[in-house]
Amino acid sequence: MELVDGRYQIQGVDVLDICQKFDTPLYVYDAEKMATKLNMLKDAFKGLNLKIKYAAKALTNVSVLKFLRTQGVGLDVVSIQEAHLGLKTGFKPEEILFTPNCVSLEEIKMAVELGLVINIDNISILEQFGHAYGDSVPCCIRINPHLMAGGNANISVGHIDSKFGVSILQARHLLRVIKTNNIKVTGLHMHTGSDILDAEVFLRGADILFDLAQDLPDLEFVDFGSGFRVAYKEGDVTTDIVDLGKKLTVRFKEFCKDYGRELEIWFEPGKFLVSEAGHFLMKTNVIKTTPATVFVGVDSGFNHLIRPMMYDSHHTIFNVSNPNSETTRVYTVVGYICETDTFGWDRKLNEVREGDIIALKNAGAYGFSMASNYNSRFRPAEVLVHNGKAHLIRKRETMDDILRNQVMLDFEAEKAEA
The missing domain is CATH 2.40.37.10 (Lyase, Ornithine Decarboxylase; Chain A, domain 1)
Structure with missing residues (x-):
């Protein structure tokens, strides 16, 4: 305005x-402003195989979803209802990442039936998922690296007591469950919460995921979530997307070389876009x-x-x-x-x-x-x-x-x- x-x-x-x-x-809502923010993110990571998944929970109006689809983004949803909204507005099932928290296996099975990309954030459900599907349905694993970002206590959820993600401290147990149940893991997702200011937070999280990735041979993407801070008043410090893009691009390319092939890098901006x-x-x-x-x-x-x-x-x-x-x-x-x-x-x-x-x-x-x-x-x-x-x-x-x-x-x- x-x-x-x-x-x-x-x-x-x-x-x-x-x-x-x-x-x-x-x-x-100003559609032009959404497109500007999206292009800022695309430009920052233009040297990588980038996929952006809009975090629908921020604003789920179907016209907004449809507009963002026309801009070439995918979707990150946290409920089966958000998934249906995404499908109704034209997103393909494979373009939708399903990242629920504390839901039953029944809801995850609904997402599997819809053909969504499944992101699992706790070991109990992962075991049940493995029993049900083995390696026939791939999944992503949501990791909590315990990196604290800024913001209100209710949105800074990377801490040890957070309900989100599989704790990196459980990595050995996680790998054991994956191997025992023959689970095909095609993605790793980093959860940190909101209001991240410093590129170094992403880089520390990246190193944690990259170390874990060496034990997961079937990866296709690494998802760094979002949490980019926006300005709420004059003089606010915001996430320097350009600086983050430069530093993380270098580190991600090094990782892909060590891993043996180029992977996709994903982000899930919600608040940042709208x-x-x-x-x-x-x-x-x-x-x-x-x-x-x-x-x-x-x-x-x-x-x-x-x-x-x-x-x-x-x-x-x-x-x-x-x-x-x-x-x-x-x-x-x-x-x-x-x-x-x-x-x-x-x-x-x-x-x-x-x-x-x-x-x-x-x-x-x-x-x-x-x-x-x-x-x-x-x-x-x-x-x-x-x-x-x-x-x-x-x-x-x-x-x-x-x-x-x-x-x-x-x-x-x-x-x-x-």
Whole structure:
């Protein structure tokens, strides 16, 4: 979103016009921004046999999935439902990596039947998988190298107590299970979590996977996941993708030479591709002044964007309706949910008036995908701006959506029958 002639625009489309047409609260995504981030990653690793698998959990709207497919990416899914969304939007089964956590073998069998690439992250399921398929169905193994990245404790999950991945400390046991059950392992996957800043973290993880790879002769790819940090406010430190590309490309080529053949290198960016492409737009319902604080109360809440309350995440907030104001004030922006429900504390904004449109940046990832109907509120509409035109890609919910799967019992009839 950029300010042009005193009006905020996305690809030349006026943001206030979008809100007028589709109402608020509203998620708006910029397809051009997604493509830019994708090309940045492609350029950084252009010397390698690269495959990018979009981590669908970040934003699962089918139009977004379909757009990214047109850009030449595959898909990383964490549930059988996400897999079906991917297939419905045109991804081929072999383009979809299935990486669930703590699911039953039955769900993995469903993924096998669909023809997906299977990624297994615990030894118990791996043994059951081996008993069921032997070497007839290949799989990838998800390794936790215990490399701590940054970020909130809930998303920094490379530590020893993490539920994700097979601990590298269990490598001998892992290899024993693979050999005993004649399992064909065609991929190794590194799990580290989110907000990795330093290329050295990837390189340390790479060395761990490369050592393990020497005992796995059938490998076709090594998957380094993602976890690239994006900027949430001015001055934020982000992952230097160019530096990472240079250093990891050299190391990966050395590994392939030692391994005896060229392998594919995979990444699974989610937030990196869609976070900065998304803005969440809300209307100011009320300006409420207390002895201590001036609140901007908006027509949304953590039911639509839970990250500030759940992760204490910072999202830049600005007044779309009053970009040229000469007056700035300090506000706390809050929602309409009957709980503590704050989008941003003590933010300096251009003067906000009731009815003004307020925007939150970095709303493309884990915004709508984590939204709920708490307080029986409707989930918002979604809009994708593509080729200079705003397209509705999800309708706003109605009361029919709230009631659709509920069953109302007839207690009066039951009482009469008694």
